[in-house]
Amino acid sequence: MVHIRFEQPDGSSQDIDATVGESLMASAKAQGVEGILAECGGSMVCGTCHVYVKEPWFSQLAAPSAMEADMLDCGLQQQPNSRLSCQIIVAPDMDGMEIAVPQSQR
Amino acid sequence: MAGLAPNIPPHVKPEQVFAFDIYADPRIGDDVQGTYSAVLKEAPDIFWSPLNGGHWMVQRHDLIAEIVKNPQVFSAREMQIPRVENPPFMIPLSLDPPENVPYRHVLMPKFSPRAVADMEPKMRAMAAEIVDEVLANGACDFVADVSARFPVSVFMEVMGLPLDKLREFRHIADTYFNARTNEEIQRISQQIFAIFNELIAYRRETPGDDLITHFLTVDVEGRKLSQDEILAMCFVLFLGGMDTVTNVTGFTFQHLANDPELQARLAQDPSRLVEFAEEGLRMFGVIGTPRLVVQDYEAHGVSFRKGEMVLSALWQSGRDDEKIADPDRFDIDRKDKPHLNFSTGPHMCLGHALARAEMRILADEWLKRIPSFRPKAGAKHGFRIGTVIALESLPIEWEVA
Numbered sequence: 001m002v003h004i005r006f007e008q009p010d011g012s013s014q015d016i017d018a019t020v021g022e023s024l025m026a027s028a029k030a031q032g033v034e035g036i037l038a039e040c041g042g043s044m045v046c047g048t049c050h051v052y053v054k055e056p057w058f059s060q061l062a063a064p065s066a067m068e069a070d071m072l073d074c075g076l077q078q079q080p081n082s083r084l085s086c087q088i089i090v091a092p093d094m095d096g097m098e099i100a101v102p103q104s105q106r
Numbered sequence: 107m108a109g110l111a112p113n114i115p116p117h118v119k120p121e122q123v124f125a126f127d128i129y130a131d132p133r134i135g136d137d138v139q140g141t142y143s144a145v146l147k148e149a150p151d152i153f154w155s156p157l158n159g160g161h162w163m164v165q166r167h168d169l170i171a172e173i174v175k176n177p178q179v180f181s182a183r184e185m186q187i188p189r190v191e192n193p194p195f196m197i198p199l200s201l202d203p204p205e206n207v208p209y210r211h212v213l214m215p216k217f218s219p220r221a222v223a224d225m226e227p228k229m230r231a232m233a234a235e236i237v238d239e240v241l242a243n244g245a246c247d248f249v250a251d252v253s254a255r256f257p258v259s260v261f262m263e264v265m266g267l268p269l270d271k272l273r274e275f276r277h278i279a280d281t282y283f284n285a286r287t288n289e290e291i292q293r294i295s296q297q298i299f300a301i302f303n304e305l306i307a308y309r310r311e312t313p314g315d316d317l318i319t320h321f322l323t324v325d326v327e328g329r330k331l332s333q334d335e336i337l338a339m340c341f342v343l344f345l346g347g348m349d350t351v352t353n354v355t356g357f358t359f360q361h362l363a364n365d366p367e368l369q370a371r372l373a374q375d376p377s378r379l380v381e382f383a384e385e386g387l388r389m390f391g392v393i394g395t396p397r398l399v400v401q402d403y404e405a406h407g408v409s410f411r412k413g414e415m416v417l418s419a420l421w422q423s424g425r426d427d428e429k430i431a432d433p434d435r436f437d438i439d440r441k442d443k444p445h446l447n448f449s450t451g452p453h454m455c456l457g458h459a460l461a462r463a464e465m466r467i468l469a470d471e472w473l474k475r476i477p478s479f480r481p482k483a484g485a486k487h488g489f490r491i492g493t494v495i496a497l498e499s500l501p502i503e504w505e506v507a
Binding site: 039040041043044045046047067070071073074075076106 | 203210223
């Protein structure tokens, strides 16, 4: 388990215990983080688990695949630090990582 | 289905059997999804219906998610109940992952939230035009005159289909969804393919910024799409774009027509239309998604056997009392509106953002012009059921200013 903090657009935040080896989306959904819809359940076809990853963690993540980059391009609220949380596999060095949830997912 | 004897294979336990005719069950009434939900309260969460060749049916939100997210066992390669020879092949719908993925990504840019937002002004103009045509009459059949026309017009714009062919296309789609026999399905599929062949030939000569031109020019993993691939993609988009939004919008407006308070509230505060559309989607799902069992599989006390069909009744997902309190009450103020009417997993509906936008925009343009309306007293609406649920008509009337 590693601790990850999700910040909501209204400024509130929620810390979750994320499971190492699973996707960040799976832990966020399991612990009811608001604004992570993940409507396709991690199949990388809907883009509704979009998050912003804060530094220094963003730069430490493996680069998105071409497919993930395509999906991110389709969104309305993309920023340079956008990622799909279903494609981030939780690792021990992510302890303390800070994530911002976008205003909306569609 | 007439002519097929009831079928209960020996591995199906007696308590798992619940006879239900997905095409004509007499217990389904005018409140289609409501009566569906009431009838299936007597049935197990996963049950075997001996009718229509015999098939499984799944009716709980989370169980449906499990089925559609397990393509290794539950393949999308066949979607006909009962099974037919040479079932229609649709890209990406008939392909299990990972084969469907490159095609999804070809389509995505044209159906993404961003693409939908770009299209919004054009969609608004189309919706306004359709409502303006009936406005002075003080009455219309909402299905034939409005909800059948708008989504199809939008879709045809996306595809670059000539709008003067609208009624012909609509008729073909209706016939397709009513078809039961292999011969009928093949024949109608051929008509649809002929229309698209004509259009592809035209776009080869006259490129535009439409979807067909995109198919002809896009690079997919270093190659161009073949004519057959383009046809197979057009086929599923054509059928999906014709019938689905029309039906959900029809049922949602059938509810709205009977709720003057909600009409007044939405007319006064259009910002609530997003929630209105979502609650309509939750309450009035119209799609069931069949899968073919491709390997024997045990789950939840059920023995699924290779070659059996499984129907996930998506319209039941929003009425699941384990997911949502008081599921049969229409309430736009619910915080969560859980449903799987766009499915989930690798085949989740590509058009979900477009469909939601269409419902919101049409309701907005309607209420701006016709803030108060009611069902025409005594008129029969009619419906059909199957793997798609449809509302046949919705006669309504309003005061003309």
